[in-house]
Amino acid sequence: MKVWVINAEGGIDGLQMIDRDIPKPGPGEILVRLKANSINYRDLSTIKNAAARGIAGERIPNSDGAGIVEDVGPGGTAFKKSDRVVGTFFQDWLSGSIHEGVMASALGGPIDGLLCEYALLEERGALHMPDHLSFEEAATLPCAGLTAWHCLIEGGGARAGQTVLLLGTGGVSIFAQQIAKASGIRTILTSSSDEKLDRAKALGADVLINYRDCPNWEEKVMEATDGRGVDLVVEVGGAGTLEKSIASVRVGGRISLVGILTGGQMDPTSIMRKSITLQGIYVGPRDMFERFNAALLQNDIHPVIDASVEFADAKEAYRMMEKAGHFGKIVVTI
Ligand SMILES: NC(=O)c1ccc[n+]([C@@H]2O[C@H](COP(=O)([O-])OP(=O)(O)OC[C@H]3O[C@@H](n4cnc5c(N)ncnc54)[C@H](OP(=O)(O)O)[C@@H]3O)[C@@H](O)[C@H]2O)c1
Structure with missing residues (x-):
């Protein structure tokens, strides 16, 4: 063979x-x-x-x-x-x-x-x-599939009516979009590409943000949630996006951390101030x-x-x- x-x-x-x-x-x-x-x-x-x-x-x-x-x-x-x-x-x-x-x-x-x-x-x-x-x-x-399910549903505890933030349009994030759509969960999805955002819209993504055109995308996330922040982030970016994900999540919200796509450093202070639950998922x-x-x-x-x-x-x-x-x-x- x-x-x-x-x-x-x-x-x-x-x-x-x-x-x-x-x-x-x-x-x-x-x-x-x-x-x-x-x-x-x-x-x-x-x-x-x-x-x-x-x-x-x-x-x-x-x-x-x-x-x-x-x-x-x-x-x-x-x-x-x-x-x-x-x-x-x-x-x-x-x-x-x-x-x-x-x-x-x-x-x-x-x-x-x-x-x-x-x-x-x-x-x-x-x-x-x-x-x-x-x-x-x-x-x-x-x-990718099971990780998205774990991040969103069994680890993240997301429920119908809540809002989640998905980063990029790779395997994990697109599975998360499909699961969220089937579960009555509102999604905010980012991508570097408008064409990919159009494809995500066709899958039911509710709010679309181009993170290249809009480097301060966390501000858009706050606008889209009336200043409250999302209930959950499926964090595939890693160190380079985590600070913005923390800024995007509501007080008492959750971040399911899975990714290593980007490098960088982040200040963890807001995790404490916002009482965020940050869960590594494998x-x-x-x-x-x-x-x-x-x-x-x-x-x-x-x-x-x-x-x-x-x-x-x-x-x-x-x-x-x-x-x-x-x-x-x-x-x-x-
Ligand atoms: N812990 C676990 O159990 C587990 C399981 C699966 C995957 N992972 C990790 O999760 C990450 C994603 O995996 P994957 O298989 O879905 O990867 P993938 O299919 O290669 O997805 C990559 C996509 O992520 C997006 N991306 C890259 N840099 C970004 C940034 N700075 N901000 C926002 N989005 C960005 C891009 O989307 P656009 O082109 O739309 O911009 C890119 O196409 C990887 O780090 C992988 O190792 C972890």
């Missing part, structure tokens, strides 16, 4: 397609014939900083993949041949709060990921795909993924796929993400 592997030094150009034997599932394992992957900013960052992340040898990138069960281990599993499945980002985070023990089980980081034709997964590290989704759509769920557990999938099915939500590239051209998918011209998700078909 063909697999893509990271070369610790080479970044995107150093990715190599190599041959490996198709593995055999052991007890409690399933062999998945991958049909699609999606790319996350984290995958790009891992490929570009592999050595710094402790990746020394060959490592298959990508946390997110969906496919068909080709074989199951002796004694059977909860899955059977031909089931359509999607992997979980953390193979060992089943439920409850995150803890140190799950970190080593992240696909495409400490362990091999899914940019390959076949992969072995523990049965606990996979879920049935939502029935209404294609493989490409399901492959967008494990990282994807989510398996049972939360099940609830997220149920919500997607119930609301007939289809992930927004901006571009799709063939397995042989996988490098191109990372280059697209690097250019940040995408809206929603980039997928690789296998």
Whole structure:
């Protein structure tokens, strides 16, 4: 079988397609014939900083993949041949709060990921795909999708009638827009591009701000909330946007902090003055993924796929993400 592997030094150009034997599932394992992957900013960052992340040898990138069960281990599993499945980002985070023990089980980081034709997964590290989704759509769920759900609903506690702030139009933010729309939550969404803002409007975004044209976008957010501030921010920008997010949130509001897109320094004083709850969120557990999938099915939500590239051209998918011209998700078909 063909697999893509990271070369610790080479970044995107150093990715190599190599041959490996198709593995055999052991007890409690399933062999998945991958049909699609999606790319996350984290995958790009891992490929570009592999050595710094402790990746020394060959490592298959990508946390997110969906496919068909080709074989199951002796004694059977909860899955059977031909089931359509999607992997979980953390193979060992089943439920409850995150803890140190799950970190080593992240696909495409400490362990091999899914940019390959076949992969072995523990049965606990996979879920049935939502029935209404294609493989490409399901492959967008494990990282960006679940993170958005966690930030907005299960961690952020956003409810109908509230207002949330979403930054940019990448995978996490566009999922958050779709979930918010289905939940009766008002959104204020920023982007560097008017064309992308138009696309976000078509998804139901209520207030649109171009953060390039309007560097003091937090003032626009306050205007759009009658000076009160938003109830919740899904913070994908990181240090470079956090101060403005803090300025945008209401007294007693929340910030779900997930992103590392921008660098910088920030003054934390307002977190205390406004009694803001700042919560770091790292994807989510398996049972939360099940609830997220149920919500997607119930609301007939289809992930927004901006571009799709063939397995042989996988490098191109990372280059697209690097250019940040995408809206929603980039997928690789296998
Ligand atoms: N903690 C977790 O569990 C978790 C999970 C998933 C992702 N993340 C992180 O969340 C971030 C977003 O991930 P993603 O997969 O959604 O990335 P992505 O698809 O690459 O999204 C990038 C988009 O973010 C926007 N952006 C960049 N700089 C910005 C800025 N200064 N202000 C506002 N928006 C800005 C841009 O949107 P426009 O082009 O519209 O301007 C850009 O296209 C990354 O840092 C990623 O590592 C964390």
